[in-house]
Amino acid sequence: MAAAYGLAGQRRCAASGxxxxxxxxxDQTTSAHLAALLTEPGAKGGHLLEVLSVPDLRPVRSVRDxxxxxxxTDLAFCARSPSQxxxxxxxxxxxxxxxxxxxxxxxxxxxxxxPNSVMSISVDNAEKLCACAIDSTVSVLDLxxxxxxxxxxxxxxxxLTCIRFHPSRHQDLITAGDDGLxxxxxxxxCLAKSPAVKESGIEQDxxxxxxxxxxxGEAVRSLAFGPEGGDLLCTLSTTEVLQLWSLSERRLxxxxxxxxxxxxxxxxxxxxxDGYVVDVLYDEDSGRAHVLTGRxxxxxxxxxxxxxxxxxxxxxxxxxxxxKAVVRAVTQLGSNGLFATGGEDGQICxxxxxxxxxxxxxxxxxxxxxxxx
Numbered sequence: 001m002a003a004a005y006g007l008a009g010q011r012r013c014a015a016s017g018x019x020x021x022x023x024x025x026x027d028q029t030t031s032a033h034l035a036a037l038l039t040e041p042g043a044k045g046g047h048l049l050e051v052l053s054v055p056d057l058r059p060v061r062s063v064r065d066x067x068x069x070x071x072x073t074d075l076a077f078c079a080r081s082p083s084q085x086x087x088x089x090x091x092x093x094x095x096x097x098x099x100x101x102x103x104x105x106x107x108x109x110x111x112x113x114x115p116n117s118v119m120s121i122s123v124d125n126a127e128k129l130c131a132c133a134i135d136s137t138v139s140v141l142d143l144x145x146x147x148x149x150x151x152x153x154x155x156x157x158x159x160l161t162c163i164r165f166h167p168s169r170h171q172d173l174i175t176a177g178d179d180g181l182x183x184x185x186x187x188x189x190c191l192a193k194s195p196a197v198k199e200s201g202i203e204q205d206x207x208x209x210x211x212x213x214x215x216x217g218e219a220v221r222s223l224a225f226g227p228e229g230g231d232l233l234c235t236l237s238t239t240e241v242l243q244l245w246s247l248s249e250r251r252l253x254x255x256x257x258x259x260x261x262x263x264x265x266x267x268x269x270x271x272x273x274d275g276y277v278v279d280v281l282y283d284e285d286s287g288r289a290h291v292l293t294g295r296x297x298x299x300x301x302x303x304x305x306x307x308x309x310x311x312x313x314x315x316x317x318x319x320x321x322x323x324k325a326v327v328r329a330v331t332q333l334g335s336n337g338l339f340a341t342g343g344e345d346g347q348i349c350x351x352x353x354x355x356x357x358x359x360x361x362x363x364x365x366x367x368x369x370x371x372x373x
Contacts, residue, residue, distance in 0.1 A: 004314065005316050005351050007316075007320065008055055009349070010057070012345075018040055019038040019039055019040040019047070019048065021038055022329060023036070024037075024075070024331040024340055024342050025076055026077065026332060026334075027082040031334035031338070032053065032082070033077075034052045034057070034331070035077070036048075036050050036051075036052070036075075036329075037074075039071040039072065046064075047066065047072055048063070049097070050062045051099045052348065061099050061101070063104050066089070067088075067095070067113075071089060072087050072088070072089040073119050074088050075121075076130075080126075084096060084098060088118035091113045091117075092116050092118055092134070093109060093112060094109070094110040094118055094130060095108075095109055108146075110143065118132045119161060120162050120163045121163065122164045122173070123165070124165045125170040129149070130143045133161070135160070136155075136156045137151060137153045140191075150190055152190070155183045156181055156183070161176055162177075162222055162223045164223050164225075166225070167230045169230070169247075171187045174223055177219075180216045180218050181215055181216070182212075182214040182216055185211065189209035190208070211252075216235050216237065216243055218235075220236070222236045223235060223236075224279055224281075227288075231247050232246065232289070233245045234280040234289075236280070240276055244257035257309070259309060259310055262275075262303070268295050268301060270296050270297050273296045275296070276296075276326065278330050279291075281332055281339055285335050285337065288304060294326060297325075298322060298345060300341065301315050302316065322347075323341065323343040323347055324345045324347070325343050326343060327342065327343040329341065330342075338352050339351055
């Protein structure tokens, strides 16, 4: 039986011109706030960081040009201090914001602007470390002082695209990049300092803390964690190939599945245009993982994800609203199935699982599966 999802809220952000949503982040502690980054490709300035309350999507704080004329690139809420939000950008800076205050001034600059862009950030659960993806370098900062405590340059040979701390094994840092590599670094081992290194304050490059290196064969666009406490890692490539990997100590690094044709599913096609894959969502309450996909007209489709492949779950095409352009970002809000999406139309939509099928199209054809490889 197909699931039913309804449009729980919608808002067009107050960005100028043709700005669109490039990143979303949610406060996973209280699920009370949602942050969005909007930018206009090719424009100097006009970028927007907006924090919204959930579920009414009321603006809580808006910051224009949070990284000057350069585009912001990523967001991360602090787990233990949900009123604190970090952003990074093409200006090379990492900013800390208190969403309870106003104005365009950050609470603190964690990393000063530099010529090298920071493309992705992640904060550990203890709120002690902030990991940054800077070109092909992994840079880890002390969140309280801004001091760089680790610089790892030997993991990747091409620019990093995504960096994330593991949701349950908090010492593990997962990195991915254009070189197709996915790496797991043990921060406890990386930061274990000998007396000689303590004097310098920066841990030098060392493979001691490198737990795992995977070669996905594709430039990686994003990372997501699946069931069993994050023992399943999902990588999504720039060519829409979704791959599943085991992070279980018993099968560490084992390939668990590969879906490379999901975007060409008939139900995702609009005219001659194929669909695309947005990202993977995991609902802790139900224990199910989903793949969010989209059509070029802005409508969305959910697929159940398992090791055997992906099967149709729900069509989120709504007659009363929803997106009218390609969706570029998604984030979950808590563990009850609620999630938010942001698109090239500047819209942010809130989706909620429900028992009602209002505005949700039911499938008329059997679900398809992709074989495990």
